[in-house]
Amino acid sequence: MKQALILAGGKGTRLKDRLGDLPKPLIRVGGKPLLEHQVALAWHHGFTDILVFACYRADAIQEALGDGARWGVRIRHELEAEPRGTAGAVLAAYDRLADTLLVLYGDTMVNVDLSRLWQAHQANGAEATLFLHPNDHPLDSDLVEVDATGRISAFHNRPHPPGQWRQNLVNAGLYVVNRRALEPWVATADRSPPCAGATGVKPGSRLLDFGRDVFPGMLAAGVHLHGYASPEYIKDIGTPERYDSVCAEYDAGVVHRSSLEVPQVAVFLDRDGTLVSEVSRQGVCSPDQLELLPGVAEAIRSLNRAGVRAVVITNQPVVAKGFCSEPELQVIHNKLETLLGRDHAFLDRIYYCPHHPEKGFLGERPELKVDCGCRKPRTGLIEQAIGELNIAREESWLIGDSTTDLQTARNAGLRSVLVGTGYGGKDGRHSATPDHACATLLEAVRHVLQHSTR
Ligand SMILES: [Zn+2]
Incomplete structure (x- = not known):
């Protein structure tokens, strides 16, 4: 049974006008809450064991998805009492993780051929495969550098100094990760990151983020990370403008057509x-x-x-x-x-x-x-x-x-x-x-x- 994790802790403060008191992952696109699109996509690609990590208005998320019987999948709800960061939440559920897990962000509209991504991870031998894509504003994005074989060699966070030539590859927030690669982080997840190479977490802080902390820390420790570059659709819905553009692209069929299944x-x-x-x-x-x-x-x-x-x-x-x-x-x-x-x-x-x-x-x-x-x-x-x-x-x-x-x-x-x-x-x-x-x-x-x- 393939396992997918959906990180649905986002509140959606900037979308308050559109959401009322609902959490961001329940915002509607094409008449359906975002999370329903994600569950349907996961199901379509054979992910039938789904863990949903919720914090703000977890009750509403639990009510919207239920136990997954509607899709023929098993959904378990992991409730966070307080925000721990994307990786912190997952590490807290370490005992319930499968050997390999797909990680989706609940505040993104995604249409990716997940089977293809999963197979790439099986084939590349890496401990984690990060979905990367080129975007139309790389100069103000955090960029990832890969070598000719696709192995990740560096993370370059913005701002980028002028005169530096960079690959246009952005971490889109979709990963396949081996559980064993997370093991070194478990003991310290509640305190500080286990690796000196990690940044963005202050000592004593309990927030631990995949993109800012865990993957740079793994890279610094010599862990094999693979960059999976693809043009498929992933956009986060963080502001009213982005939300409107995602809805327009969904209605125009852009989201549907971007999957490499098509x-x-x-x-x-x-x-x-x-x-x-x-x-x-x-x-x-x-x-x-x-x-x-x-x-x-x-x-x-x-x-x-x-x-x-x-x-x-x-x-x-x-x-x-x-x-x-x-x-x-x-x-x-x-x-x-x-x-x-x-x-x-x-x-x-x-x-x-x-x-x-x-x-x-x-x-x-x-x-x-x-x-x-x-x-x-x-x-x-x-x-x-x-x-x-x-x-x-x-x-x-x-x-x-x-x-x-x-x-x-x-x-x-x-x-x-x-x-x-x-x-x-x-x-x-x-x-x-x-x-x-x-x-x-x-x-x-x-x-x-x-x-x-x-
Ligand atoms: Zn040739």
Whole structure:
């Protein structure tokens, strides 16, 4: 029996006008209390053992959900006499926790393929898997850094110093955690955090928070934490404005369509010459060489707002040629994400091919000098993205500046748009022609959105 925990201790002070004296997790979206959406989602993904942690107006929450018989699940109510923080509440119920637990925040509207998240946790071998997503205001968000394998390497809390290039990955408040990883925290949960690396809790304070205390403390202690990046829908309902926007998105079907259970529409984007300037024949080898082309942030923001996945697919033979290491390429991509973030735009995923087929150059990395399946016009990276993000091929597009991109689109069964920037299709490498051609990415995105069937 899979176990889900719902943290429903929030009061909702800023929503008083909408709630009266009801607690925040009972606010209604689409005619139903938020908590009912969460229980239904958990049930849908096979979580039939549910613990609900309530504090303010616990009686109303207990009355609304009952024992779960309505859904065919078992709901147990954990009542907190006083707030202990998100992790503090869970630790107080340590004896009732299963070996692995899913943690949901009761004041968020969530539509995530929980089965996929759960399976990822089983596969990655980490003690905790944190659901992360890019957002449209990363500069004033707490950010998480992951390495190429998805392992979490750092937490960067706001404010972010200027000139730092960061991945746009935000902790959304959805976790899968192994019970045994919480064990070291149990004895000290009522006093102070067990690890010097933890912050945000004053000595003597009894509030212990997963995001601020427990996960940074685990990371400092060398515990394996995994970042699960996904574009799916999670938004907290903390203010009237956020509540109204969640209701509007729910009514418009945005919440429903965001789950990776539902096939996604994507635009695959070439990087050099399409998003950023071509700097030389060598390619971009350092962050200071990377600059966005005009209108690119606006174009990507339009895709974000339409719920279309923006997925970069790029050949980066600079790695195989030894001009740039993979950690350096990561910093280049962090700059790309930071520049877009300043303009409230984000990429859902960046895939790159580090390989190059021709051997015999000074400084090259022989292990990457291979005839791979991921270098465009081959379609390995596109197939990977289609699998990982459940992309509907027949509704998706590729936008690029070279005939290699056009050939890739043809090989992958995608429609293509050629942009006039970069090579502008004049590289002469392949014979494939585009479905549409225009001057800039912004025009290309407008064309795609006009011809989108959703
Ligand atoms: Zn490759």
